[in-house]
Amino acid sequence: MDYQDRKVILSVEDLNVKFNLRGKVLHAIRGITLDVYQGETLAIVGESGSGKSVLNKNFIGLLDANGFISDGKIIYYGMDDGNPRILSDFQKEKEWLTIRGSEVSMIMQDPMTSLNPLKTVGKQIGEAVRLHQGLKGAALRQAVIKILGDVGIPEPEKRYAQYPHEFSGGMRQRVVIAIAIACRPKILICDEPTTALDVTIQAQILNLLKKLKKDYNLTVIFITHDLGVVANIADRVAVMYAGDIIEIGTSKEIFYESRHPYTWALLSSLPQLGVKGEELYSIKGTPPNLFKEVRGDAFAPRNPQALAIDFEKIPPYFDISPTHKAKTWLLDPRAPKIEPPAVIQQIRAAKKGGAEYGE
Amino acid sequence: MLKYILKRLARSLLTLLIIVSIVFILMRKMPITGYFPNYDHMSQEAIANGLHMMGLDLPVHQQLLLFLKGLFTKGSLGISYVYRNQVPVTEILATKWPISVKLGLLGQALALLIGLPLGTVMAQHKGGWIDRFGTGFIVTIQALPAAVYFLLIQLYATEAFRLPLAFTYENPKTWILPVFSLALPNIVYYAMWLRRYMVDESTKDYVKLCQIKGMSSRAIMFKHVFRNAFVPLGQYLPTTLLNTVVGSIYVESLYSIPGMGGLLVDVIKRQDNAMVQAIVMIFATVGIVGLILGDIMMSLLDPRISFTGKKGGR
Structure with a gap:
């Protein structure tokens, strides 16, 4: 995908x-800068509590009541009138109603609780259609x-009049997706849409999202902690840790050329890449306490190869390619050369050997 | 559904039978002195005569069988000997129950009319001044014995609004205070539970999905939250009916209303067996009907509740 010509949405x-x-x-999001391009699928990965969902809730104005934007800006460029909207300045519900559904829509994690149990699915989807397309009868x-x-x-005609409890989990998630799509949004945020589903259904839902993205011209932001899912669906990947994006690049770049020790650690803990008979890699320690200000690189305390400066100063972004950048002092010219872990080297070798990613 | 209701009715009938039998037997276990106001001055013979006339000299189980036979074959509830002399109970109650029912229904309607909006507004502005004020009001009414506020209403409202103290059937003005008194416990009851269920519902995930859809919070409140919170209220319908019955016992005697409520205390004191049985039976029926209505209402509003057995989902 050529990012030179892409329009930022x-x-x-x-x-x-x-x-x-x-x-x-609690400082949940710590100075994130990010551009989302029209028509792309951007995956945001990170462990629980890294701020993936909090970040995205800002795009639709559904931050919990005790949360607030203390600094920074969110600008939406997708309005039909062409004027940008500064979402971070929105105060009233009325302003958000111009964005929610029709511009940005979202699919939540748990399809079992996302639907009103007392209304037929037809009615619940219909509400969205009537609201945004003005249809009746x-x-x-x-x-x-x-x-x-x-x-x-x-059998959509028959299903139209049924209630959510008459649907299986996978079918319910399809209904939730239908509601999101019925609003005709430009950006669709998928907040771990397959986490609550069993594995056989996961692939179906992912394929469905891919198809809908094409049919409805969507920009997709895909939140997940499953890198396997990412390889399947994303054009670009942003890796989040402790409320910051520590590395971002195209899927290929993140899988084969990753530079941040945290990305390495995440990849190393992928079960698909583990060696049979050996214990699966896991990241030691816990994420930092965000009630206190984090000093230096947030991942340093869990990184056995951390440099002295990692504990002192926050690294800036270092550009690796026009589409790939990472926040790690390892990319500073003065840094010592540290070899990535064995798994990462294997992936790189495998790529040179001609295997395609995502397989 | 129909099969379920019929089954339910049959079971309710059984419940009713048990209640009536227990009350019947308990009444027969009371000392016989209560049947005769001038017991001390009566001869043994006169007492035996009196008992025989009232049918009280038979063994209790025979009396019960006779009573039930009369009930099922002739719809007779027995004959009053004390409250009125030798008048069938049905005849005495015929003029009384319509008044009580009218009062009760008006009270129930008023309770819904005030209680539901109050609960809704409180839930909508949870934590705001209206919610706090409402909660204070609810707690006060719940904490006070009904007798206290019934009395206070009568004491102050008659004066403040220049309303007559005694009830007259023809004068609608005299209905206001009794109806309001009967409604008050149910107003706070409905408001309390509706608020609670609406607050519960509004934290659910489907509300979030409605927000994501772009619905305004007003629309979400009325189209989703209120409707869903209303379903569990069905289980409180019987309680509110009982509140009304219990309230009527006191309120009717306060305003000298010639209904059924005030009567119960009177006939228990005077040991009029037939009257007590009949009134207890009617009150128990009100409670049971309330239970059935509540369940039916819930099943109509909630598609997940099915009485007709398990239907295959998915």
């Missing part, structure tokens, strides 16, 4: 998000049935 500038919790302040019903078919639900 969503731009995040030095975003800081904090939460008030029992008199203390028979036309509304037709549109809903078409969407049900689009998301791969068999």
Whole structure:
């Protein structure tokens, strides 16, 4: 994909998000800068608590009531009138209603609780269609049935009048996706949409999302902690750790050319890359306490090969290619040469041997 | 559904039978002195005569069988000997129950009319001044014995609004305070539970999905949260009916309303067996009907509740 000509649809500038919790302040997002390009699939990976979901909730105005943007800007460029909207300045619900659904929509993790148990799925999808496409009566019903078919639900006419409890988990997630799609959004945020589903269904849902992305011209932000899923779906990958994006690049770059020790550690702990008979790699320690200000590289305390400066000063982004950058002092010309772990070297060797990524 | 309701009715009938039998037997275990106001001055013979006339000289199980036979064959609830002399109970109650039912229904309607909006507004502005004020009001009414606020209403409201103290059937003005008194415990009951369930519902994931869809919080409140919070309220319907029954016992005597409520205390004191049985039976029926109505209402509103047995999902 050529990123030179791509139009930026969503731009995040030095975003800081904090939460008030029992008199203390938690610094959840620590200065993220990110551009999302129109039509791409951007995966955001990281372990639990790294701030993936918090970051994305800002794009749709659903940050929990005790959270606030303390600094930085979020600008949305996708409006039909061509004027950018500064989402980070939105205060009122009325402003958000111009964005939610019609511009940015979202699929949540747990399809079992995401639907109202007392309304038929047809009604729940219909609400979105009526709101954003202004259809009524028979036309509304037709549109809903078409969407049900689009998301791969068999016998949509019969399913239209059924209640959520009559659907399996995978089918419910399709309904949730149908609701998101029915709003005709430009950006679709998928917050771990396959985590709650069993593995055989996961692949179906991923394929469905790929197909919908094409059919509906979507920009997809895909939040996950599963790198296997990332390889399958993403054009670009942003790796988050402790509320910051520590490395970002195209999927190929992240899988084969990663530079940040945390990305290495994440890749090393992929079960698919483990060696049979050997213990699977796991990252030692726990993520930093974000109630305290983090000094230097947040990953340093868990990194056995951390440099002295990692504990002192936050590394800046170092560009590796026009699309690839990482926040690690290892990329400073003065840094000692540290070899990535064996697994990473194997991946790189495998690529030279001609194997394609994602396989 | 129909099969379920029929089954339910049959079982309710059994419950009713047990309640009536227990009350029947308990009444027969009371000392016979209570049947005769001037017991001390009566001869043994006169007492035996009196007992025979009332049918009280038979063994208890025979009396019970006779009563049930009369109930099922003639719809008779027995004959009153003390409250009125030798008048069938059904005849006495015929003029009384319509008043109580009217009062009760009006009270119930008023409770819904005030309680539901109050609960909704409180849930919408959770933590705001209206919620705090409402909670204070609810706690006060819940904590006070009903007798206290019934009395206070009568004492102050009659004066403040220049309303007559005694009830007259023809004068609608005299209905206001009794109906309001009956409604008050249910107003706070509905408001309390509706608020609680709405607050519960509004934290659920589907509400978030509605926000993501771009629905306004007002629309979400009314189209999703209120409706879903209303379903569990069905289980409180019987309690509110009982609140009304219990309330009517006191309220009716306060305003000298010629209904059924005030009557119960009176006939228990005077040991009029037939009257007590009949009134207890009617009150128990109200409670049981409330239970059935609550369940039916819940099943109509919640598609997940099915009485017709398991249907295959997915």
